[in-house]
Amino acid sequence: xxxxxxxxxxxxxxxxxxxxxxxxxxxxxxxxxxxxxxxxxxxxxxxxxxxxxxxxxxxxxxxxxxxxxxxxxxxxxxxxxxxxxxxxxxxxxxxxxxxxxxxxxxxxxxxxxxxxxxxxxxxxxxxxxxxxxxxxxxxxxxxxxxxxxxxxxxxxxxxxxxxxxxxxxxxxxxxxxxxxxxxxxxxxxxxxxxxxxxxxxxxxxxxxxxxxxxxxxxxxxxxxxxxxxxxxxxxxxxxxxxxxxxxxxxxxxxxxxxxxxxxxxxxxxxxxxxxxxxxxxxx
Amino acid sequence: xxxxxxxxxxxxxxxxxxxxxxxxxxxxxxxxxxxxxxxxxxxxxxxxxxxxxxxxxxxxxxxxxxxxxxxxxxxxxxxxxxxxxxxxxxxxxxxxxxxxxxxxxxxxxxxxxxxxxxxxxxxxxxxxxxxxxxxxxxxxxxxxxxxxxxxxxxxxxxxxxxxxxxxxxxxxxxxxxxxxxxxxxxxxxxxxxxxxxxxxxxxxxxxxxxxxxxxxxxxxxxxxxxxxxxxxxxxxxxxxxxxxxxxxxxxxxxxxxxxxxxxxxxxxx
Numbered sequence: 365x366x367x368x369x370x371x372x373x374x375x376x377x378x379x380x381x382x383x384x385x386x387x388x389x390x391x392x393x394x395x396x397x398x399x400x401x402x403x404x405x406x407x408x409x410x411x412x413x414x415x416x417x418x419x420x421x422x423x424x425x426x427x428x429x430x431x432x433x434x435x436x437x438x439x440x441x442x443x444x445x446x447x448x449x450x451x452x453x454x455x456x457x458x459x460x461x462x463x464x465x466x467x468x469x470x471x472x473x474x475x476x477x478x479x480x481x482x483x484x485x486x487x488x489x490x491x492x493x494x495x496x497x498x499x500x501x502x503x504x505x506x507x508x509x510x511x512x513x514x515x516x517x518x519x520x521x522x523x524x525x526x527x528x529x530x531x532x533x534x535x536x537x538x539x540x541x542x543x544x545x546x547x548x549x550x551x552x553x554x555x556x557x558x559x560x561x562x563x564x565x566x567x568x569x570x571x572x573x574x575x576x577x578x579x580x581x582x583x584x585x586x587x588x589x590x591x592x593x594x595x596x597x598x599x600x601x602x603x604x605x606x607x608x609x610x611x612x613x614x615x616x617x618x619x620x621x622x623x624x625x626x627x628x629x630x631x632x633x634x635x636x637x638x639x640x641x642x643x644x645x646x647x
Numbered sequence: 648x649x650x651x652x653x654x655x656x657x658x659x660x661x662x663x664x665x666x667x668x669x670x671x672x673x674x675x676x677x678x679x680x681x682x683x684x685x686x687x688x689x690x691x692x693x694x695x696x697x698x699x700x701x702x703x704x705x706x707x708x709x710x711x712x713x714x715x716x717x718x719x720x721x722x723x724x725x726x727x728x729x730x731x732x733x734x735x736x737x738x739x740x741x742x743x744x745x746x747x748x749x750x751x752x753x754x755x756x757x758x759x760x761x762x763x764x765x766x767x768x769x770x771x772x773x774x775x776x777x778x779x780x781x782x783x784x785x786x787x788x789x790x791x792x793x794x795x796x797x798x799x800x801x802x803x804x805x806x807x808x809x810x811x812x813x814x815x816x817x818x819x820x821x822x823x824x825x826x827x828x829x830x831x832x833x834x835x836x837x838x839x840x841x842x843x844x845x846x847x848x849x850x851x852x853x854x855x856x857x858x859x860x861x862x863x864x865x866x867x868x869x870x871x872x873x874x875x876x877x878x879x880x881x882x883x884x885x886x887x888x889x890x891x892x893x894x895x896x897x898x899x900x901x902x903x904x905x906x907x908x909x910x911x912x913x914x915x916x
Binding site for chain 2: 545547548550551552553554555556557558561566569570
């Protein structure tokens with residue numbers, strides 16, 4: 365038995381801190397929450413309001429633009445059509461909206477942080493253990509305070525998703541920029557390029573495959589969060605899986621699970637295609 | 648006034664550079680300094696002058712500090728102490744903006760493993776220096792096309808570096824440096840990665856271009872044949888110290904010490 369007098373718990377302190385946060389800054393968090401919510405609602409409304417064939421055509425067009433190959437494009441279209449056949453189109457649109465917003469927020473946070481971390485070894489030394497914590501901490505642990513601050517629904521689901529999904533993007537952006545050939549950077553410096561010219565003209569384009577791999581990871585991790593997110597009120601395919609579990613309806617759960625996998629495949633193909641260096645696509 | 652004046656430059660890599668400096672000034676060797684402070688001596692109390700319009704070759708074995716030294720001339724590396732003047736201006740006093748301007752307009756560089764941008768075409772690579780300093784597209788293109796022709800790469804404007812052979816890539820590197828029309832060109836082992844035939848060809852091309860252009864070229868090499876072929880004057884470096892400076896004839900007739908003598912004898916065989 366571990367001696368009682370040596371035990372020490374941070375639980376009370378943390379609880380007090382979160383309570384204080386909720387009391388004093390609750391309104392602020394709500395305002396932020398409402399702003400994010402209005403974006404999601406608008407996007408979700410547009411996706412669900414648009415005719416299914418229009419959405420399908422747009423996604424297939426993006427897939428064609430990304431891959432420039434006939435077979436993958438047709439397969440992507442067919443898979444999405446299959447989701448509609450299973451009667452899950454509307455749910456998929458809800459999940460898609462959630463995913464798009466979560467991924468966009470992740471990119472907005474992850475890419476700049478990755479760039480900064482590639483510049484400074486000190487920042488990286490601080491960031492690395494933080495990212496490790498974000499990735500390994502069970503998501504329910506931060507779901508509770510996020511719930512207390514933002515209430516039930518889509519916004520906490522998205523924030524929880526971002527916390528879980530953003531680390532690989534930061535890491536891979538950092539890695540991609542650090543891996544740019546040292547002599548290329550030296551040459552660019554020797555010709556008098558400014559910091560921005562280096563970043564936009566050389567580092568980001570050369571790091572693009574790595575960054576896109578990060579975006580890909582982020583979307584995959586975000587998708588794996590949809591079921592957990594549905595427990596705090598996010599609608600969509602995750603909700604279907606949850607209902608399947610709760611009512612022991614294996615078939616229904618499986619269908620929704622398949623739809624999530626299909627969404628993952630579609631995202632994966634499109635993002636990977638954009639991550640390939642352009643001159644190789646051309647030749 | 649010489650074009651480039653280097654005065655008593657030291658470059659020490661490592662955390663205990665101050666201690667290492669003291670030891671060096673007491674006359675200790677590079678190996679001693681490394682053993683007692685863990686610092687690597689790159690350049691050791693080196694002074695030299697490079698005149699306008701000459702090809703000045705800096706020669707030495709690998710590890711002799713020649714690549715480190717040449718990177719001081721455009722401040723890719725800053726010295727631990729000493730002064731460097733280009734056209735009479737102390738380049739170590741430049742702030743970030745002045746330095747950028749200096750690199751854009753006064754000095755350009757060719758690299759051993761080319762340093763080309765893999766995601767840009769030959770045309771865009773050659774125009775890079777011009778684009779960076781904000782010249783308009785039409786000018787960039789025109790000048791780039793001109794220099795691509797001058798180095799004999801016409802027809803490859805839209806190829807990417809990975810589609811070219813080593814010799815062709817270095818022609819792109821050379822055209823990129825020439826296109827900026829800077830007075831000074833640094834060439835860090837520019838031809839060392841090329842096979843002997845292509846290398847001789849590139850040397851001829853450089854000499855032919857120099858006859859028209861009269862640039863100040865600082866050429867780094869580890870090969871005495873190349874040094875003698877190209878250089879108006881040759882500086883020989885050992886362990887970051889200058890051993891001898893002179894015309895190719897000086898070096899061949901009166902080697903300053905054993906180190907230089909060994910280079911010369913190996914050539915005679």
